Amino acid sequence: xxxxxxxxxxxVNAKIEPAPMSDASPADDPPPQPPxxxxxxxxxxxxCVPCVFDLYADELARYEAALRAWRxxxxxxxxxxxxxxxxxxxxxxxx
Numbered sequence: 001x002x003x004x005x006x007x008x009x010x011x012v013n014a015k016i017e018p019a020p021m022s023d024a025s026p027a028d029d030p031p032p033q034p035p036x037x038x039x040x041x042x043x044x045x046x047x048c049v050p051c052v053f054d055l056y057a058d059e060l061a062r063y064e065a066a067l068r069a070w071r072x073x074x075x076x077x078x079x080x081x082x083x084x085x086x087x088x089x090x091x092x093x094x095x
Contacts, residue, residue: 038053
């Protein structure tokens, strides 16, 4: 990966913001999406600060915070509202 390529880390650098509080239905408030884990080959192993895996760890922490906030909003949804569906926003295999 070319560290000078601004698009190379685009998915890692994107901020995950919790949705604002509103009277929106669950369909209007989808779960946050987890960041994409970098491939092992994405690391140049030259001691970069920050490393792509450091950036991923930061994004994962923001995602987990956004997911907790989303779950709290979903849990406050009044009974009888639209079902948010089977996807709870958890990364596959990390339920």
